[in-house]
Amino acid sequence: MWKQLANQWALITGASSGLGEEFARQLASRGMHLVLVARRRDLMENLAAELHLQHGTRCHVIQSDLSDPAEPKRVLDEIERLGITIELLVNNAGFGVVGEVEDVDLARMLTMIQLNVSALTELTYRVLPAMIQRRRGAIINLSSLSAFQPVAYMGVYAASKAFVLHFSEALHCELKDRGITVTAVCAGVTRTSFFDIAGASGWLQKHASHSVDFVVKTALRALERRQQFTVPGWRNYLLTLLVRIASRARVVKESTRFFRPRRPEKGASKQNGPATK
Numbered sequence: 001m002w003k004q005l006a007n008q009w010a011l012i013t014g015a016s017s018g019l020g021e022e023f024a025r026q027l028a029s030r031g032m033h034l035v036l037v038a039r040r041r042d043l044m045e046n047l048a049a050e051l052h053l054q055h056g057t058r059c060h061v062i063q064s065d066l067s068d069p070a071e072p073k074r075v076l077d078e079i080e081r082l083g084i085t086i087e088l089l090v091n092n093a094g095f096g097v098v099g100e101v102e103d104v105d106l107a108r109m110l111t112m113i114q115l116n117v118s119a120l121t122e123l124t125y126r127v128l129p130a131m132i133q134r135r136r137g138a139i140i141n142l143s144s145l146s147a148f149q150p151v152a153y154m155g156v157y158a159a160s161k162a163f164v165l166h167f168s169e170a171l172h173c174e175l176k177d178r179g180i181t182v183t184a185v186c187a188g189v190t191r192t193s194f195f196d197i198a199g200a201s202g203w204l205q206k207h208a209s210h211s212v213d214f215v216v217k218t219a220l221r222a223l224e225r226r227q228q229f230t231v232p233g234w235r236n237y238l239l240t241l242l243v244r245i246a247s248r249a250r251v252v253k254e255s256t257r258f259f260r261p262r263r264p265e266k267g268a269s270k271q272n273g274p275a276t277k
């Protein structure tokens, strides 16, 4: 697969940090050229310069807020204008929110759905027709371990990732005999800025986690094997089996242990964070 993809172009969303940045590094080391998309242009330009120096990678940086409904099409129009054909799409941009119902910032929740679900869906459906015509192409969609169950205090995020998993698996089945592979990556806790942004800072210090290097290597191996989905880490994989045999009520009840916001001391203000064990 990597021989075929060398010197071809990958589009990576959320390429300015964390898993997206690592996808850029590992795909560049396999000889791919990259279109990097996120909001923080400076980080992507530094990464592009570094990858060009290291591997001779051609990178094109597109600054975009993909939660704006007009942006997925604008990004793909720009790519088309540049004459670039996308052979691999990595739908990685996403974020989560942890918190209680009373604290919900509705606009932020809707932005999350727009980014995690709608932008991913639009990019996927807009790149697929050309891939189907060429009978060649690959898509990696970043789902999550939380896709396998409802997660209290992180309900919208977990539901958005359940969408990504189900959507990707359905497409995998529809397209696997037409030369196209769609792989969902159900990552568990990974060391990135994700939990700080979600409002659960301190989470990484208290829980077992994987490196971005491990998660991306596992994702690329799964794509190479044309897998429908992958769950990096055997312990995480076991968890996905456990939730299938436990009752749904038990599963969601257990999830309250993870993200229940700490109760404020009397007189103190409420804050989000992982429950202390």
Ligand SMILES: NC(=O)c1ccc[n+]([C@@H]2O[C@H](COP(=O)([O-])OP(=O)(O)OC[C@H]3O[C@@H](n4cnc5c(N)ncnc54)[C@H](OP(=O)(O)O)[C@@H]3O)[C@@H](O)[C@H]2O)c1
Binding pocket: 013, 014, 015, 016, 017, 018, 019, 020, 037, 038, 039, 040, 041, 064, 065, 066, 067, 068, 092, 093, 094, 095, 096, 115, 142, 143, 144, 145, 186, 187, 188, 189, 190, 191, 192, 193, 194, 195, 197
């Ligand atoms: N870390 C984990 O434990 C974990 C576990 C399972 C799944 N995931 C998933 O992995 C993916 C990557 O997250 P990460 O862990 O690498 O976190 P991260 O370091 O916070 O990276 C998130 C990336 O998404 C981009 N992004 C956020 N909002 C955006 C927007 N409106 N438009 C365009 N790009 C946007 C960010 O770039 P800008 O801020 O520059 O826009 C950044 O590059 C997400 O889909 C996440 O749900 C993470």
